[in-house]
Amino acid sequence: xxxxxxxxxxxxxxxxxxxxxxxxxxxxxxxxxxxxxxxxxxxxxxxxxxxxxxxxxxxxxxxxxxxxxxxxxxxxxxxxxxxxxxxxxxxxxxxxxxxxxxxxxxxxxxxxxxxxxxxxxxxxxxxxxxxxxxxxxxxxxxxxxxxxxxxxxxxxxxxxxxxxxxxxxxxxxxxxxxxxxxxxxxxxxxxxxxxxxxxx
Numbered sequence: 001x002x003x004x005x006x007x008x009x010x011x012x013x014x015x016x017x018x019x020x021x022x023x024x025x026x027x028x029x030x031x032x033x034x035x036x037x038x039x040x041x042x043x044x045x046x047x048x049x050x051x052x053x054x055x056x057x058x059x060x061x062x063x064x065x066x067x068x069x070x071x072x073x074x075x076x077x078x079x080x081x082x083x084x085x086x087x088x089x090x091x092x093x094x095x096x097x098x099x100x101x102x103x104x105x106x107x108x109x110x111x112x113x114x115x116x117x118x119x120x121x122x123x124x125x126x127x128x129x130x131x132x133x134x135x136x137x138x139x140x141x142x143x144x145x146x147x148x149x150x151x152x153x154x155x156x157x158x159x160x161x162x163x164x165x166x167x168x169x170x171x172x173x174x175x176x177x178x179x180x181x182x183x184x185x186x187x188x189x190x191x192x193x194x195x196x197x198x199x200x
Contacts, residue, residue: 028069029074045066067125072135075131081102092146105190109183112182143165144162168197169197
């Protein structure tokens with residue numbers, strides 16, 4: 001077998017591994033959303049994915065790793081949706097509202113409807129905190145160019161940087177979820193926050 005053939009075989013093998021992991025994560029997501037983290041076992045996850053437990057352990061070393069993978073996959077999907085959505089809008093105000101609608105309001109609606117969804121989307125487990133922090137950092141990075149395009153920043157009326165503003169907005173909205181009674185209330189609080197932070 002030539003070196004090129006060996007490389008091709010390795011690439012195909014890696015693609016298969018990625019496809020298998022994606023299938024496991026999709027099945028795991030449904031399982032966690034239905035039963036919650038604590039009630040689910042590696043056996044349940046293997047059965048949901050249609051593979052053996054040994055095969056599951058080849059892809060993921062523990063239930064914690066699977067759960068973290070599901071959360072990170074959700075993050076990646078959500079951030080991609082936000083990026084696509086804000087690219088289609090014209091004004092900074094529209095972009096900011098759309099970003100928070102996808103990042104905060106939609107998951108909040110899911111969490112109100114299901115405690116299992118809250119467990120996954122809030123992801124308060126210690127083993128996943130690095131992923132949660134990275135998710136918020138990535139979201140804030142999406143906000144920075146939007147904020148910089150806002151008239152308040154372009155006219156130098158802002159006393160703090162776009163980076164700090166993004167962090168304050170993200171952190172504030174994270175706290176709003178604990179006091180908002182429903183999605184409409186959360187949406188209204190976000191609207192008020194954006195008016196206070198960057199004006200109309």
